[in-house]
Structure formats: C-alpha cells, structure tokens
Amino acid sequence: xxxxxxxxQQLPGSWRGGxxxxxxxxxxxxxxxxxxxxxxxxTATIERAADYSYFPRAERLHILLDGDGLTLxxxxxxxxxxxxxxxxxxxxxxxxxxxxxxxxxxxxxxxIYRREPQRSANSGARFVDAAEMPVVLPVPTAGxxxxxxxxxxxxxxxxxxxxxxxxxxxxxxxVYPPAESAGASLRLISHSPDARLLVxxxxxxxxxxxxx
Numbered sequence: 001x002x003x004x005x006x007x008x009q010q011l012p013g014s015w016r017g018g019x020x021x022x023x024x025x026x027x028x029x030x031x032x033x034x035x036x037x038x039x040x041x042x043t044a045t046i047e048r049a050a051d052y053s054y055f056p057r058a059e060r061l062h063i064l065l066d067g068d069g070l071t072l073x074x075x076x077x078x079x080x081x082x083x084x085x086x087x088x089x090x091x092x093x094x095x096x097x098x099x100x101x102x103x104x105x106x107x108x109x110x111x112i113y114r115r116e117p118q119r120s121a122n123s124g125a126r127f128v129d130a131a132e133m134p135v136v137l138p139v140p141t142a143g144x145x146x147x148x149x150x151x152x153x154x155x156x157x158x159x160x161x162x163x164x165x166x167x168x169x170x171x172x173x174x175v176y177p178p179a180e181s182a183g184a185s186l187r188l189i190s191h192s193p194d195a196r197l198l199v200x201x202x203x204x205x206x207x208x209x210x211x212x
Contacts, residue, residue, distance in 0.1 A: 001163050002180050007171030010042075017050030017099065023173050024149070033058070033093075033112070039202060040112045041149055041175070046070060049100040055093025057115045061123040061200065063088035065153055067106025073098045088125055109151060111200050120207050125200040130155065130190035137186040137199065145178040145204040148186070155195035160187040167191065178204075 003024065011022040022042045030037035033055045043065070064070055064083045072081040072089065075096040081089055085106075091097070093112055111123050128135050140146040150159055152168040159166045159174055161184050166174055176184065188197060 002161075002166070003175040003177070004166055005173045005175065007169075010171075010173075015044065015050075015053060017052075018045040018047035018105065020044045023151075024175050026147075026177070036114075038114055039147060040110075041173070041200075042110050043151075044108050044110060045105055046099055046101050046108060047105045049098065052097045052099055054096075055112055058093030058112050059090065059115055059121070059123065060093040061088060061090050061111040061125060063109040063111075063125055063198065063200070065107045065109055065198070067101065068104060069102035070106050070108070071100045071102060073100070086127055090123060109198060109200070111149065111202065113202055118206075118208060119204050121202060121204040123200065123202050125198060127153070128157075128188055128197045128199060130157075130193055130195040133157070133188050133190040133195065135188045137188070139183060139185055140178075140181050140203075143205065145206075146176075146181040147178055147202040147204075148174075148176040148181050149198075149200045150174040150176075150186075150188075151198040151200070153196040153198050155190070155192035157195045157197050158189040158191050160189060161185060168197065 005023055013020045020042055024041040026039040032040055064085050064087055070083040152170045152172045154170045156169045
C-alpha cells in the first residue's frame with residue numbers, strides 16, 4: 001500500500017530561516033542530512049533571508065507553493081534565480097545558496113535525495129488542477145525505480161489505483177515507493193473546484209551516474 005501521511009503526522013521543526021515540516025524519510029530513521037538516507041521530503045516556510053542548509057552528496061528539487069516570490073543567490077558558480085509561485089529549481093544540495101523572500105514569507109516543497117555513483121537519478125514535478133482532472137499518471141517503464149509523491153496544495157482530491165482510493169486534502173501527502181509504483185496506474189480526481197495537487201517524483205536507474 002502507498003503511504004498516506006496526513007498533515008497532523010508530519011514532523012515539525014525549525015531552521016535558520018523559518019519553520020519546516022518533515023513529511024517522509026527513506027529509510028525511516030536514517031541519519032539525515034549527513035547519513036545513509038536515500039530520500040527526504042518536506043515543506044518549509046521561508047520567513048526571512050537566510051542561507052539554506054548544506055546537504056552533502058545530495059541533489060535537491062525546490063518548489064515554491066505559495067507567497068510573492070523568492071530570490072535564490074548561488075555561489076560556485078555565482079547565479080541569481082528568481083523563483084515565482086508554482087515554479088521550481090533543481091540544484092546540488094551542497095552548493096552554497098542564500099534565499100531572500102521578495103515580499104513576506106513564502107512556502108516551499110523540498111525533495112532531497114542522495115547522489116549515488118552506481119545509480120543515476122532525476123527528479124521532476126508538475127501541478128494538476130481541478131480543471132485538468134481526471135488525470136491518469138503514466139506507468140513507470142521497465143528497468144526504472146520510481147518514487148511518486150502527491151501533495152495536496154489546496155482543496156481536496158482523490159487518488160485512485162489498484163491499491164485503493166485515497167482522499168487527499170490540503171497538506172496531506174501520498175508516497176508511492178518504487179515497489180508500489182511498479183505497474184500502478186494512478187488516476188487523479190477532483191473533489192472540490194479549487195483542488196490542486198503537486199506530483200513530484202524521483203526516477204532512478206541502475207546505471208552509473210554521469211553527474212558530478
């Protein structure tokens with residue numbers, strides 16, 4: 001069965017720029033951020049300008065869910081990235097970056113995964129709104145390991161699959177690890193006119209990575 005993680009069961013915490021909620025860690029109990037974790041998923045409120053945390057040997061997908069925009073200023077090499085709501089940016093977790101909210105706090109989703117030399121991996125995301133539903137997500141191809149994360153941004157949606165039907169209100173998350181994603185067709189259905197889902201994924205293949 002997929003993992004249904006209600007908002008009430010997400011682990012709250014803080015960082016130098018605001019608040020954070022841990023949604024999912026694989027494997028459970030793994031040392032994060034410096035240990036043997038494969039994948040970490042969470043949300044964060046960026047309340048003030050701050051340097052982002054350092055994640056050695058990791059890649060990061062950073063998605064802005066709400067707020068008036070965020071400016072990311074990177075070093076090594078120098079780069080400035082303006083991030084508007086519903087946009088995302090992928091970058092190395094050990095690359096120095098300073099974040100500045102444009103006008104007041106913003107709310108972001110983070111997918112962070114360990115860089116493994118023996119396995120290549122790529123992350124991605126899309127938003128699905130009520131007007132687009134019902135939507136059927138593609139089935140993973142043979143020879144890949146797909147982790148799918150469905151996060152309720154607003155309203156209420158339903159996710160249907162052979163494993164059952166799951167209601168997903170705002171703040172709740174469904175995680176389909178590779179064993180559950182294999183051969184699973186997911187159908188997304190709107191339960192409210194303002195429903196919006198974030199569908200993020202980590203796709204891994206058993207071949208040496210070509211990234212640094």
